Amino acid sequence: MPQTETDTESATTAGAVTGADAATTADGANATDAETGTGTAPGTAPGTGSGLIPAPLRIDGPYRCAVRLGERTALAAAPGTEGTARWLRDTLGAAFALPLPPGPDDAADTLALTLDPDLPAEGYRLDAVTNWGVRIAGGSPAGVFWGAQTLRQLLGPHAFRRAPLAPGRGPVLPQQTIEDAPRFAWRGMMLDVARHFMPKDGVLRYIDLLAAHKLNVLHLHLTDDQGWRIEIARYPELTRTGAWRARTKIGHRASPLWDERPHGGFYTQDDIREIVAYAAARHITVVPEIDIPGHSQAAIAAYPELGNTDVIDTNSLEVWDTWGVNPNVLAPTDNALRFYEHVLAEVLELFPSPFVHIGGDECPKDQWKASATAQARIAELGLADEDALQSWFIRHFGRWLADRGRRLIGWDEILEGGGRAAPGGGTTELGLAEGAAVSSWRGYAGGIAAARAGHDVVMCPEQQVYLDHRQHASPHEPVPIGYVRTLEDVYRFEPVPPELTDEQAAHVLGTQANVWTEVMDSQQRVDYQVFPRLAAFAEVAWSRLPPPADRDHQDFGRRMTAHYARLDALGVDYRPPGGPHPWQRRPGVLGRPIDGAPPNV
8 A cells, every 4th residue: 555654653554553552642641542532342452443444545654642632622614514514523523422613724623624626536635733633635525525534434433433432531543644535436336225125224324334435326226026116206006016025035046935024115205315415415426226128027017018018918917026037028119118218207306316227137038029019119120139129228218318418327238239230231239328338247348348339337247246145155154145255355356457458447437346135135134245345345446456466455454353343333234254143144045155157146
């Protein structure tokens, strides 16, 4: 990790000297862990309180003198930083019982927030200076907020609690300067709330967890065969019928086990407005996903005319209760196009995100091959085949979104398409609509092809960053799915393929970890699969790390020792380094523990 030179009294890596080792009181006497607030929880090793994750770009310090925040510490917020000031009062104020009243930014004992246009947009500089206080400057309001997240980590795990453990004792951090900025603009996590619904409070909690790791995109997978999770006023049956299923498969689709309880739920439009506003206050963009033309049985169950009515009895379909790739897909009709235009019109009113995800993945073509209506549409448009029909479907919505100032993003299948029949034989490619971007999930190939074609890319290959996949080969992993991907594996993930030129690599907007919830039926199960691997992913997305083979996983592991205490304070039910607790296991629930082949849950 790059850093500036420091004198012999300072530490040379983030977290190398922390807690009681680094912090001293103003008169030079060593401060204890309890005094500084930078130590770990009782019963754990001292000196691990400020192992920062993600790793910052440069650290000057920490030095053997301390900066204390107390009851007289004022909070000075320059114009544009008021949101971070509110967040600091809500979090640090609650954790340490600090009033943090407003005050001038040039007084002693001040926590000052300011903007500095010379810094990168999401970059920040944090100065902690003895007998003065803490100053956080950001290149934008977002940069100031990320600097405040770093400050929270520097103050130790107690800063992640909601009430003080030792009232009257202000936190202390070592004197130091940190300069930092992210590598990627898109640092995201996809959360599947369609397979298992996560109530609103759980989504808000995950927004806070993303913010704590300097991730700035929440991709919400809102619709699928197993449930429709967003209220659409024009089409009330989408939630009245489509948000509920009669029962749920437990484990892999081959499992004989069923949960016979009805399952479901949805977010009202006011819930969505609250989620989006809560995220925006934390500089996180919420990207909605409405999956089309596959993964649509919940919508067809609500409105049977959306399906291929000349092939199957769509009136008999119900919201799907098992997992896998569903054959029941949307019909390529004008009615289906208008229906989803109306749906997306309401979605655009709720989500200001420049991107709208339309899925586009795993769309079997069997019904289209058997459908006279679909075949007539292929002939009418002069398309080569059913793959080209899907490309036409996706391109329609790409243009529709572009006309409204938004950009389509979809899974890498949207690159496929066959094309139109060309005069004299052969085909011409349909291509993606201008401005469309690709989520590359089936490995790197889709992202490479998209970047070479001039399309922006978010790298999220399942082989590296699908967090529903098991974390160890042990039979004790709960419902083991897919590839074994350890904490170290995620840490060695590289989002930019080496095959790309610099010009092509500039199309890699960033990266995203995906959390599919077929076998995650509770907040605890989601926590177990996501953490601690999301911490490693966050460092990959934020920090400018060396090539994977040269990454210092031992240093990362040392910093994770401090980070586990933060996760404990936050109440995250993560996977322990030594394997699952007995209560985290799911004995008798069938998974799909395979290696070398796609899991296809």
